[in-house]
Amino acid sequence: MNRDSTKLIALDWGTSSLRCYRFADFGRVLEQRSFPLGILQILRSSLATDHAERSRAFERAFSETCGDWVDAAPRAALIASGMVGSDLGWREIPYLRVPIDCRRLGGSLGEVRSSVGKLVHIVPGLMELTTLPNVMRGEETQVVGALSASSRHFLPEEFGFEDEFLIGLPGTHSKWVFVRGTTINHFETFMTGEVYGVLCEHTILGRTMSHRKNEADYSSFDRGVHVAKEFIGENGFLSTIFSVRTLGLVGDLSPEQQPDYLSGLVIGDEIATLIRLQTKRRDVQHTRRRPILLAGESSLCARYARALAAYGCADVEFAANATERGLWSLAEQAGLFSSDSEESIKNS
Amino acid sequence: MNRDSTKLIALDWGTSSLRCYRFADFGRVLEQRSFPLGILQILRSSLATDHAERSRAFERAFSETCGDWVDAAPRAALIASGMVGSDLGWREIPYLRVPIDCRRLGGSLGEVRSSVGKLVHIVPGLMELTTLPNVMRGEETQVVGALSASSRHFLPEEFGFEDEFLIGLPGTHSKWVFVRGTTINHFETFMTGEVYGVLCEHTILGRTMSHRKNEADYSSFDRGVHVAKEFIGENGFLSTIFSVRTLGLVGDLSPEQQPDYLSGLVIGDEIATLIRLQTKRRDVQHTRRRPILLAGESSLCARYARALAAYGCADVEFAANATERGLWSLAEQAGLFSSDSEESIKNS
DSSP, rough: OOTTTTTEEEEOOOSSSSEEEEGGGGOEEEEEEEEEEOHHHHHHHHHOOOOHHHHHHHHHHHHHHHHHHHHTTTTTTEEEEEEGGGTSSSSSSOOSSSSEEEEGGGGGOOEETTTTSEEEOOOOOOESSSSSSSESHHHHHHHHHHHHHHHHTSSOOOOOOOOOOEEEEEESSSEEEEETEEEEEEEEEEEEEHHHHHHHHHHHHHHTTTOOSSSHHHHHHHHHHHIIIIIHHHHHHHHHTTHHHHHHTSSSTTTHHHHHHHHHHHHHHHHHHHHHHHHHOTTTTSSSEEEEEEEEHHHHHHHHHHHTTTTTTOOHHHHHTTHHHHHHHHHHTTOOOOOHEEEEEEOO | OOOOOOOOOEEEESSSEEEEEOOOOGGGGGEEESOOHHHHHHHHHHOOOOOHHHHHHHHHHHHHHHHHHHHHOOOOOEEEEEGGGGSSSSSSOEEEEEEEEEEGGGGGGGGETTTTTTTEEEOEEEEEOOSSEEEESSHHHHHHHHHHHHTTTTTTOOOOOOOOEEEOOOOSSSSEEETTTTEEEEEEOOHHHHHHHHHHHSSSHHHHHOOOOSSSEEEHHHHHHHHHIIIHHHOOOHHHHHHHHHHHHSSOTTTTTTHHHHHHHHHHHHHHHHHHHHHHHOOOTTSOOEEEEESSSSSHHHHHHHHHTTTTTOEEEEEEEHHHHHHHHHHTTOOOTTTHHHHHHHHH
16 A cells, blocks of 8 residues: 555545545545444444443444554545434534535534544534434535536436436445535435345244345336326335235245336335426426436446436436545645645644 | 133233233133243244244243143143244245135134154235235234224224225334224235334434433424334435434434334334325225224334324224134134134144
């Protein structure tokens, strides 16, 4: 490892996983690592009930996953985003309020100092105060990355500066972000990924499933999307998901097909809701569907694109590597790279 | 224990619990026991992958929970209903098809013989073959019990013999049964109880909950029902449940209030769906809402009655002890009690 080449060590620390990136100049990713060490796993593995013990558990995980990088590049800046900055994380960083211009985020980083004196900058999450409030942590970083990646090429020519477009961020908790220019106006959260996981792992639906296949079974997935479209609006989510079991019982859905069918049901329900909400929110002058930019894990984005297509939303653009682009952009915005800056001195 | 007094030993063996009843003549319950030994726990505790080992695990549980009753009353009949008769249970008993007259059920019992020669009669479940099929196991016994308990007093005077009424069976998997006379015409399943459980135990929503309070917090429950009514139809289930966390984050829902609020959300979603389905199914000549008979655990039924009241369904009747009444009625229908019958000889 070249000591001088590392400019930034960045952590995407979410609910169910930790991803670490080592960057050189110009945001070039030198190395990346991934661990099943999301905050839920850390909370489960530490018997911590008090804040100090929990903080030590996060620091231990940081040191075990990135300690060698930090030792080899002591002047590199450190940044983290995601649930690590939540009330259940390493250090709680207050939310910023929506609407907000994404260009303001880099100037608002929080920080936590580790026991060996390293300063870790933490990206604040966003909060929207409506009747049912909404929050995000980590996805604001993906939005910044998606905006820097997209260059607005995905927007149709007639798209006005005042029109909103959508950024979709599938994941444990999916977010749908309504953006105008560089401003986040509004967003919605769906617990799709997490609910899918617990239905498979902890309910009777999982008892008859086989996960032996590695490849996605898109025909079962599409069937789930179709059933969600046809039935969930009337029969409800809690009733429709039981069809995983009953179609299996009558021999119409094999154990291998059940996981992808359920995936189609839950993602299909999310997209059905999104279509309803868009219709409600649509500006009077803007009668077409909003352009959509998807960012996230590519096989999951592929599922979302299929579900969107079932609703006639075929013009979907993918923003690659949005998280790492966002982490780099925010560190740059925050001025963490000037070689003799205070931060570098603090960290050396 | 008086050897002669026990006529029937009956098991209500469901997904998440096992309840055992010892009956004297005329269906008088002498004793009852309850164990957290539903089929999911038995499947988890046995490392069984093959049918024989699974069967032994059920037999072991039967012997450990009721063996003393059986030894003391060797001539008593044995009956079981619920998931014990499913493909994941002790012995799979084929489903009977809906529509079905409940008076036919007692003549269609299945059976399993234990290794010590005891014959256990098993009540068959019901299946309805629609686009999304539906199944029940155990609830058919509650329906029989509710019908024998209610004496139709809950039906309004102008209610015609051809009109359908509803029997609601809250539980791990709630059932809503559309009945005409003694015939089950149609039913729906909601995974409400099981989904509530896994959301509390295995998702991030549970991380901020406190279950310290023993009494139901009906004001938080009602708030959840209200939010379900206002929002789930538009925002969807997967989005609306996230409000447990976000209302907590903004200090508008305490850790102690969160379990009952979520309970209101999921039960509220079930009732909202039921109202939609009723409206769709309503006979042209029958414009009022259907009369409702609720059977099940009394504190859970109380929650359902509150949620129903929020939708203007105030005329709800409770059928007490439906399960044990149903088990007794079915054993009687099946002729298991004639003292010199073949069954008694087999079992002695």
